[in-house]
Amino acid sequence: MESAIPEHLRCPRTRQRRVADDYVPPYPSFVARHAPSVKRVVMAYFGVQSQGDAAAVDAALADISSRFAAEQAPGHWDRARYTDEAGHDTVILAAYWDDPARFQAWFERHGSDWTRAPRAGVGTFTEVLQPDVERYETLFSAPDRAEGIAMLSQGMSDTVLEHAYWGGARDRVPAAQTDALLPHGQPTFERAGSRVSVRGQQHLCLIRSGQDWGDTDAEERRMYLNDVEPALHAGMDFLRDHGLPVGCFANRYVRVETADGRPTEKSYGMSWWQSLAALERWAESHPTHLAIFGAAMQYLSKLGPAAKLKLYHEVTVARAEDQFFEYLNCHGATGLLRAG
Numbered sequence: 613m614e615s616a617i618p619e620h621l622r623c624p625r626t627r628q629r630r631v632a633d634d635y636v637p638p639y640p641s642f643v644a645r646h647a648p649s650v651k652r653v654v655m656a657y658f659g660v661q662s663q664g665d666a667a668a669v670d671a672a673l674a675d676i677s678s679r680f681a682a683e684q685a686p687g688h689w690d691r692a693r694y695t696d697e698a699g700h701d702t703v704i705l706a707a708y709w710d711d712p713a714r715f716q717a718w719f720e721r722h723g724s725d726w727t728r729a730p731r732a733g734v735g736t737f738t739e740v741l742q743p744d745v746e747r748y749e750t751l752f753s754a755p756d757r758a759e760g761i762a763m764l765s766q767g768m769s770d771t772v773l774e775h776a777y778w779g780g781a782r783d784r785v786p787a788a789q790t791d792a793l794l795p796h797g798q799p800t801f802e803r804a805g806s807r808v809s810v811r812g813q814q815h816l817c818l819i820r821s822g823q824d825w826g827d828t829d830a831e832e833r834r835m836y837l838n839d840v841e842p843a844l845h846a847g848m849d850f851l852r853d854h855g856l857p858v859g860c861f862a863n864r865y866v867r868v869e870t871a872d873g874r875p876t877e878k879s880y881g882m883s884w885w886q887s888l889a890a891l892e893r894w895a896e897s898h899p900t901h902l903a904i905f906g907a908a909m910q911y912l913s914k915l916g917p918a919a920k921l922k923l924y925h926e927v928t929v930a931r932a933e934d935q936f937f938e939y940l941n942c943h944g945a946t947g948l949l950r951a952g
Contacts, residue, residue: 616643616772616784621746625789630779637776639912643769643784644750644762646710653748653761654709655818655928656686656719657739657882658726661700661942668733669703670873676705676726677871684718688763691873692866692880697852698943700735704866704882706820710764712742727807727938735942739884741818741930748928749784751775757922759822759880778896781927782888793929795887799861799937799951810948812935817888821925822868822880828920835911836921843907847900848881855883858898859890861951884948888929 613636615622646653660672673691680689686707693703709715727738750761755768762768774783782788796814803809823844825836848865855863861884868878885891895901912919937948944952 613771613773614769616749616751616769616774617786617789618645618648620648621786623789627788627790627792629774629783631774631777631783635773635777637771637773639776640771641775642752642755643772644752644758644765645767645769646745646765650710650745650764652712652742652744653764654686654707654712654715655741655743655761655926656707656709656715656723657704657737658707658723659702659704659737659739659947660731660734661696661702661737661946662734663700665733666701668731669701672731672734672736673703673705673873679718679722680705680707682718682722684714684721686715686718688760690759690868691871692868693873693875694864694866696864697945700943702864703869704864706760706882708761708764710761715742727940730806730941735940735946737939737942737947738936739947740936741928742934742936743928743930744934746786747930747934748926749781749786750926751781751784751924753921753923757824757924759824759924760820760926762924762926779892781925782892785888785927785929787929793888795889797932799948801949801952806941808939808942808949810937810939810951812930812932812937812948813886814932815887815929816932816935817885817891818882818928818930819885819891819925820880820882822878822923824878824922824924825920826877827922832915832920835914840904840907840911843903844881847904850900851881851883851894856950858894859886860884860894861886862945862947888927891927 689707800811851860851863863883868876
């Protein structure tokens with residue numbers, strides 16, 4: 613067993629972990645390991661929304677997908693779809709780089725006009741974090757199924773110590789060894805016609821938390837879809853519709869698709885939080901998350917090591933200067949616009 617924080621990012625702690633050194637987690641989990649040469653990564657979400665103009669959505673998606681084949685393109689990207697709080701069909705392409713210079717070169721040539729050139733029938737948005745490796749963490753239930761930023765890693769760790777307890781995500785963030793990661797300020801908005809740019813706040817938090825039931829047999833799939841997923845869906849809907857009072861600026865519960873738009877047996881929740889502390893409070897104490905946690909624990913206790921469901925997440929706590937948000941012809945409840 614090893615620490616979730618890689619050796620080259622460890623330092624003497626001034627903020628202690630929530631568990632003792634002799635803590636033994638009740639089940640194995642793993643984290644992505646990047647090469648020590650990777651200092652900073654890019655997590656970029658390119659979205660398109662529409663009220664029923666499928667042809668316009670498809671045209672926009674074909675355009676941005678083709679740009680992902682250009683020079684300096686992302687090392688990995690995936691596609692997902694959901695219907696948002698205003699009833700708009702929304703498709704998001706999440707793209708990842710492990711070299712910000714490559715991203716910047718690509719973005720200047722191929723990405724910046726995604727929210728600068730209006731498209732008939734759709735709104736578009738770009739949401740980007742560029743955290744250094746000290747300011748995000750990952751966690752996986754299986755070492756052979758990477759997702760998100762982990763697709764650019766060297767591989768997975770051995771079983772890690774810091775998981776299966778409240779506060780484990782904070783204990784896996786290297787910066788949290790010495791930094792409380794407290795939020796400062798609030799998002800601010802600059803409007804230019806139908807385009808809105810959002811300047812983020814210090815220590816804004818993003819979580820992408822996913823499920824993959826593709827390997828499950830018929831009985832386990834039934835258990836997941838009938839017993840666990842409804843509680844998860846209810847919690848995601850709560851954050852989408854009523855999240856602001858608990859510190860969640862925006863939440864999207866999406867179904868992952870193939871590159872050409874076919875649904876897969878994967879989903880993830882992606883939410884923007886006022887702080888890591890706000891996310892922790894919801895996870896530890898809110899009835900909607902406790903219902904998710906309870907359903908998942910009952911499911912896993914029945915199946916034990918035989919469970920084939922794969923779970924993961926990535927949590928990022930970003931500095932204000934590492935954030936970029938821009939929305940063009942989007943409704944006012946889209947993403948960080950809800951914070952206004």
